[in-house]
Amino acid sequence: MGKTKRICLLLLRLLALGSTVSAAIVMATSHEEARFFTLSFEAKYTHTPSFKYFVIANSVASVYGFLVLFLPAESLLWRLVLCFDVIMTMLLTSSIAAALAVAQIGKDGNSYAGWLPICDQVANYCSQVTGALVMGLLGLLVYLLLLLYSLHSLLDPLLLKKP
Numbered sequence: 001m002g003k004t005k006r007i008c009l010l011l012l013r014l015l016a017l018g019s020t021v022s023a024a025i026v027m028a029t030s031h032e033e034a035r036f037f038t039l040s041f042e043a044k045y046t047h048t049p050s051f052k053y054f055v056i057a058n059s060v061a062s063v064y065g066f067l068v069l070f071l072p073a074e075s076l077l078w079r080l081v082l083c084f085d086v087i088m089t090m091l092l093t094s095s096i097a098a099a100l101a102v103a104q105i106g107k108d109g110n111s112y113a114g115w116l117p118i119c120d121q122v123a124n125y126c127s128q129v130t131g132a133l134v135m136g137l138l139g140l141l142v143y144l145l146l147l148l149y150s151l152h153s154l155l156d157p158l159l160l161k162k163p
């Protein structure tokens with residue numbers, strides 16, 4: 001692998017690590033209390049299972065991304081990294097899908113089910129969740145690029161390498 005390709009791969013892995021770490025931290029620190037007449041309630045990420053799953057998935061992807069940074073370029077484990085890149089991409093995709101569905105209900109409500117939107121009462125919480133979802137989506141896109149790069153470099157799907 002050329003030096004330029006290694007640097008590009010390192011930068012992509014660092015970007016993936018940074019975005020998944022920040023998505024997990026921003027979501028994990030999101031909470032706000034609100035009063036509605038005499039009723040008081042607290043919005044926290046731990047109150048929603050899909051937000052907990054989002055934090056766990058991004059944390060797992062962060063740990064994986066950190067460990068892969070220390071893998072030597074000549075190691076035979078890069079084929080295993082390809083498998084784990086697929087797993088991380090699927091894990092991040094499912095966590096973002098679940099978290100986006102709940103965030104959309106929190107923002108717009110569901111008139112058919114009688115669920116009212118809560119973002120009018122806890123605007124800071126919703127802004128923080130939105131930021132976490134954007135960072136998580138960035139992490140997913142970077143992992144998708146890493147997956148495509150790994151597929152191309154390790155498996156050579158176009159059969160461009162000479163035997």
